[in-house]
Amino acid sequence: MTPDAPAILRDELPYRIVRPYRVRFEESTVSETMRTAVYLAWVADVAWQHSTELGFGRDWYGARGLFWLVRSIRLDVLAPVHTYAEVLVSTRVVGYRRIGARRECEVFAPSGELLAHLEIDWVMVNERGVPTRVPDDFHKFVVDGAVTFEMRKVALPESPPHAVERRFRVHRRDLDPLDHVNNSVYLDYFEEALEAAGQGELLLVVPRRYVLDFASSAARDELLVGRTWPLEGGWAYRLTREDGSEIFRARIEPLG
DSSP: OOTTSOGGGSOBTTTEEEEEEEOOGGGBOTTSBBOTHHHHHHHHHHHHHHHHHTTOOHHHHHHHTOEEEEEEEEEEEOSOOBTTOEEEEEEEEEEEOSSEEEEEEEEEOTTSOEEEEEEEEEEEEOTTSOBOOOOGGGGGGSOTTOOOOOOOOOOOOOOOTTOEEEEEEOOGGGBOTTSBBOHHHHHHHHHHHHHHTTOGGGGGOSSEEEEEEEOSOOBTTOEEEEEEEEETTEEEEEEEETTOOEEEEEEEEEOO
Protein backbone atom coordinates (compact mmCIF):
# COMPACT_ATOMS: atom_id res chain seq x y z
CA MET A 1 0.00 0.00 0.00
CA THR A 2 1.41 3.39 -0.98
CA PRO A 3 2.06 5.95 1.80
CA ASP A 4 -0.48 8.36 0.25
CA ALA A 5 -3.31 5.78 0.29
CA PRO A 6 -6.41 6.72 2.32
CA ALA A 7 -5.90 5.84 5.99
CA ILE A 8 -8.81 3.38 5.87
CA LEU A 9 -6.79 1.26 3.41
CA ARG A 10 -3.76 0.84 5.67
CA ASP A 11 -2.88 -1.84 8.21
CA GLU A 12 -3.33 -1.04 11.89
CA LEU A 13 -1.51 -3.98 13.46
CA PRO A 14 -2.25 -5.82 15.63
CA TYR A 15 -5.92 -4.87 15.41
CA ARG A 16 -6.62 -4.68 11.67
CA ILE A 17 -5.07 -5.69 8.36
CA VAL A 18 -5.91 -4.85 4.73
CA ARG A 19 -5.07 -7.17 1.83
CA PRO A 20 -5.51 -6.94 -1.98
CA TYR A 21 -7.71 -9.31 -4.00
CA ARG A 22 -8.68 -9.55 -7.67
CA VAL A 23 -11.89 -10.92 -9.17
CA ARG A 24 -11.05 -13.84 -11.46
CA PHE A 25 -13.01 -14.78 -14.57
CA GLU A 26 -14.36 -18.00 -12.99
CA GLU A 27 -15.61 -16.03 -9.97
CA SER A 28 -17.98 -13.96 -12.09
CA THR A 29 -21.55 -14.31 -13.32
CA VAL A 30 -22.95 -13.86 -16.83
CA SER A 31 -23.67 -10.23 -15.90
CA GLU A 32 -19.88 -9.80 -15.37
CA THR A 33 -20.33 -9.08 -11.68
CA MET A 34 -18.65 -11.15 -8.99
CA ARG A 35 -20.54 -14.08 -7.44
CA THR A 36 -21.68 -13.04 -3.99
CA ALA A 37 -20.15 -16.13 -2.37
CA VAL A 38 -16.66 -14.85 -3.21
CA TYR A 39 -17.01 -12.26 -0.44
CA LEU A 40 -17.19 -15.12 2.05
CA ALA A 41 -14.09 -16.76 0.62
CA TRP A 42 -12.15 -13.49 0.85
CA VAL A 43 -13.09 -12.73 4.46
CA ALA A 44 -12.22 -16.26 5.62
CA ASP A 45 -8.84 -16.00 3.89
CA VAL A 46 -7.98 -12.55 5.25
CA ALA A 47 -9.03 -13.65 8.77
CA TRP A 48 -6.51 -16.49 8.60
CA GLN A 49 -3.82 -14.08 7.40
CA HIS A 50 -4.54 -11.78 10.33
CA SER A 51 -4.45 -14.65 12.83
CA THR A 52 -1.20 -16.00 11.39
CA GLU A 53 0.47 -12.58 11.56
CA LEU A 54 -0.22 -12.52 15.31
CA GLY A 55 1.20 -16.02 15.85
CA PHE A 56 -1.99 -18.10 15.64
CA GLY A 57 -1.46 -20.03 12.42
CA ARG A 58 -2.81 -23.43 11.42
CA ASP A 59 0.04 -25.21 13.21
CA TRP A 60 -0.88 -23.43 16.47
CA TYR A 61 -4.51 -24.54 16.18
CA GLY A 62 -3.60 -28.07 15.10
CA ALA A 63 -1.29 -28.60 18.07
CA ARG A 64 -4.14 -27.68 20.45
CA GLY A 65 -6.98 -29.38 18.61
CA LEU A 66 -8.86 -26.09 18.17
CA PHE A 67 -10.82 -24.78 15.20
CA TRP A 68 -12.98 -21.78 14.29
CA LEU A 69 -16.34 -22.42 12.67
CA VAL A 70 -18.50 -19.73 11.08
CA ARG A 71 -21.81 -19.46 12.96
CA SER A 72 -23.51 -16.56 11.16
CA ILE A 73 -22.85 -13.75 8.69
CA ARG A 74 -24.47 -10.46 7.83
CA LEU A 75 -23.36 -9.18 4.42
CA ASP A 76 -24.31 -5.80 2.96
CA VAL A 77 -23.49 -5.53 -0.75
CA LEU A 78 -23.27 -1.79 -1.38
CA ALA A 79 -21.99 -1.60 -4.97
CA PRO A 80 -21.30 -4.13 -7.74
CA VAL A 81 -17.82 -5.61 -8.16
CA HIS A 82 -17.00 -6.50 -11.76
CA THR A 83 -14.85 -9.14 -13.44
CA TYR A 84 -11.09 -8.50 -13.03
CA ALA A 85 -11.70 -5.69 -10.53
CA GLU A 86 -9.00 -5.13 -7.93
CA VAL A 87 -10.20 -4.52 -4.38
CA LEU A 88 -8.89 -4.31 -0.82
CA VAL A 89 -10.33 -6.40 2.02
CA SER A 90 -9.91 -5.49 5.69
CA THR A 91 -10.57 -7.50 8.84
CA ARG A 92 -10.62 -6.83 12.56
CA VAL A 93 -12.03 -8.51 15.67
CA VAL A 94 -14.63 -6.31 17.34
CA GLY A 95 -15.67 -8.47 20.29
CA TYR A 96 -15.53 -11.80 22.11
CA ARG A 97 -17.90 -14.08 23.93
CA ARG A 98 -16.86 -17.04 26.05
CA ILE A 99 -16.81 -19.40 23.04
CA GLY A 100 -17.05 -16.98 20.12
CA ALA A 101 -15.71 -13.94 18.31
CA ARG A 102 -17.11 -11.39 15.89
CA ARG A 103 -15.09 -10.05 13.00
CA GLU A 104 -15.91 -6.99 10.95
CA CYS A 105 -14.70 -7.07 7.36
CA GLU A 106 -14.96 -4.44 4.65
CA VAL A 107 -14.31 -4.48 0.92
CA PHE A 108 -13.01 -1.28 -0.68
CA ALA A 109 -12.22 0.00 -4.14
CA PRO A 110 -8.62 1.33 -4.46
CA SER A 111 -10.14 4.82 -4.23
CA GLY A 112 -11.44 4.04 -0.73
CA GLU A 113 -15.09 3.60 -1.78
CA LEU A 114 -16.81 1.06 0.46
CA LEU A 115 -18.21 -1.80 -1.67
CA ALA A 116 -19.36 -4.29 0.98
CA HIS A 117 -19.53 -4.66 4.75
CA LEU A 118 -19.63 -7.97 6.65
CA GLU A 119 -20.00 -9.08 10.24
CA ILE A 120 -19.03 -12.70 10.89
CA ASP A 121 -19.70 -14.59 14.13
CA TRP A 122 -17.27 -17.46 14.75
CA VAL A 123 -17.43 -20.25 17.33
CA MET A 124 -14.34 -22.02 18.67
CA VAL A 125 -14.61 -25.82 18.86
CA ASN A 126 -12.34 -28.66 19.89
CA GLU A 127 -11.42 -31.84 17.98
CA ARG A 128 -14.82 -33.38 18.82
CA GLY A 129 -16.65 -30.35 17.44
CA VAL A 130 -17.73 -29.22 20.92
CA PRO A 131 -17.71 -25.44 21.56
CA THR A 132 -14.85 -24.48 23.87
CA ARG A 133 -13.58 -21.38 25.62
CA VAL A 134 -11.58 -18.86 23.60
CA PRO A 135 -8.03 -18.60 25.07
CA ASP A 136 -7.25 -15.29 26.80
CA ASP A 137 -4.29 -14.81 24.42
CA PHE A 138 -6.72 -13.86 21.70
CA HIS A 139 -7.54 -10.56 23.37
CA LYS A 140 -4.44 -9.11 21.73
CA PHE A 141 -6.60 -8.83 18.59
CA VAL A 142 -8.91 -6.16 20.04
CA VAL A 143 -8.49 -2.71 21.52
CA ASP A 144 -9.13 -2.27 25.23
CA GLY A 145 -12.82 -2.12 26.03
CA ALA A 146 -14.03 -3.95 22.91
CA VAL A 147 -17.72 -4.67 23.37
CA THR A 148 -19.33 -8.07 23.63
CA PHE A 149 -22.19 -9.00 21.31
CA GLU A 150 -25.14 -11.31 20.84
CA MET A 151 -24.59 -14.16 18.38
CA ARG A 152 -26.69 -13.48 15.32
CA LYS A 153 -29.42 -15.95 14.30
CA VAL A 154 -31.96 -16.17 11.49
CA ALA A 155 -35.41 -17.03 12.86
CA LEU A 156 -37.75 -18.29 10.15
CA PRO A 157 -41.37 -19.44 10.28
CA GLU A 158 -42.29 -22.88 8.97
CA SER A 159 -41.67 -23.20 5.24
CA PRO A 160 -45.03 -22.51 3.58
CA PRO A 161 -46.68 -24.90 1.08
CA HIS A 162 -45.99 -22.46 -1.78
CA ALA A 163 -42.22 -22.40 -1.11
CA VAL A 164 -40.16 -23.26 -4.19
CA GLU A 165 -38.42 -26.57 -3.47
CA ARG A 166 -35.14 -27.82 -4.91
CA ARG A 167 -33.53 -31.20 -4.14
CA PHE A 168 -29.88 -31.89 -4.91
CA ARG A 169 -26.81 -33.77 -3.73
CA VAL A 170 -23.58 -32.39 -2.32
CA HIS A 171 -20.81 -32.63 -4.92
CA ARG A 172 -17.08 -33.09 -4.39
CA ARG A 173 -16.45 -29.54 -5.62
CA ASP A 174 -18.57 -28.17 -2.73
CA LEU A 175 -16.25 -29.55 -0.03
CA ASP A 176 -13.41 -27.85 1.82
CA PRO A 177 -10.31 -29.44 3.43
CA LEU A 178 -12.41 -30.46 6.45
CA ASP A 179 -14.50 -32.60 4.05
CA HIS A 180 -17.76 -30.72 4.60
CA VAL A 181 -19.55 -28.08 2.55
CA ASN A 182 -17.71 -24.78 2.72
CA ASN A 183 -19.73 -21.90 4.17
CA SER A 184 -19.45 -19.86 0.95
CA VAL A 185 -21.11 -22.69 -0.99
CA TYR A 186 -24.32 -22.37 1.05
CA LEU A 187 -24.68 -18.84 -0.28
CA ASP A 188 -24.38 -20.24 -3.82
CA TYR A 189 -27.14 -22.73 -2.94
CA PHE A 190 -29.33 -19.84 -1.74
CA GLU A 191 -28.79 -17.78 -4.87
CA GLU A 192 -29.44 -20.79 -7.10
CA ALA A 193 -32.74 -21.26 -5.26
CA LEU A 194 -33.64 -17.60 -5.81
CA GLU A 195 -32.97 -17.93 -9.53
CA ALA A 196 -35.13 -21.07 -9.64
CA ALA A 197 -37.90 -19.03 -8.00
CA GLY A 198 -37.63 -16.36 -10.70
CA GLN A 199 -35.79 -13.88 -8.45
CA GLY A 200 -32.54 -13.57 -10.37
CA GLU A 201 -32.94 -9.79 -10.63
CA LEU A 202 -32.81 -9.52 -6.84
CA LEU A 203 -29.19 -10.67 -7.00
CA LEU A 204 -28.28 -7.52 -8.94
CA VAL A 205 -29.96 -5.06 -6.59
CA VAL A 206 -27.64 -2.72 -4.68
CA PRO A 207 -27.61 -2.13 -1.87
CA ARG A 208 -28.89 -5.48 -0.58
CA ARG A 209 -28.44 -7.45 2.64
CA TYR A 210 -27.92 -11.16 3.34
CA VAL A 211 -28.18 -12.72 6.80
CA LEU A 212 -26.87 -16.30 6.96
CA ASP A 213 -27.19 -18.79 9.82
CA PHE A 214 -25.20 -22.05 9.78
CA ALA A 215 -26.96 -24.66 11.92
CA SER A 216 -24.93 -27.76 11.00
CA SER A 217 -22.68 -29.16 8.26
CA ALA A 218 -23.64 -31.06 5.14
CA ALA A 219 -21.43 -33.96 4.06
CA ARG A 220 -20.25 -35.51 0.82
CA ASP A 221 -23.05 -37.04 -1.35
CA GLU A 222 -25.75 -36.02 1.13
CA LEU A 223 -29.21 -35.35 -0.36
CA LEU A 224 -30.38 -31.85 0.58
CA VAL A 225 -33.73 -30.08 0.33
CA GLY A 226 -33.82 -26.31 -0.16
CA ARG A 227 -36.99 -24.21 0.11
CA THR A 228 -37.31 -20.50 -0.64
CA TRP A 229 -40.25 -18.12 -0.35
CA PRO A 230 -41.06 -14.37 -0.10
CA LEU A 231 -40.96 -12.97 3.43
CA GLU A 232 -41.42 -9.41 4.74
CA GLY A 233 -40.20 -7.57 1.66
CA GLY A 234 -37.38 -10.02 0.94
CA TRP A 235 -36.90 -13.77 0.50
CA ALA A 236 -36.18 -16.56 2.97
CA TYR A 237 -34.36 -19.86 2.50
CA ARG A 238 -34.17 -23.03 4.54
CA LEU A 239 -31.84 -25.94 3.74
CA THR A 240 -32.49 -29.31 5.39
CA ARG A 241 -31.72 -32.97 5.15
CA GLU A 242 -34.45 -35.36 3.99
CA ASP A 243 -35.45 -35.94 7.61
CA GLY A 244 -36.11 -32.21 8.05
CA SER A 245 -33.10 -31.44 10.27
CA GLU A 246 -31.86 -27.94 9.53
CA ILE A 247 -28.48 -27.17 8.01
CA PHE A 248 -28.72 -23.53 6.92
CA ARG A 249 -31.16 -20.59 7.15
CA ALA A 250 -30.90 -17.31 5.26
CA ARG A 251 -32.65 -14.13 4.26
CA ILE A 252 -32.07 -11.50 1.58
CA GLU A 253 -33.65 -8.06 1.32
CA PRO A 254 -33.06 -4.82 -0.58
CA LEU A 255 -31.69 -1.96 1.55
CA GLY A 256 -32.88 1.62 1.39
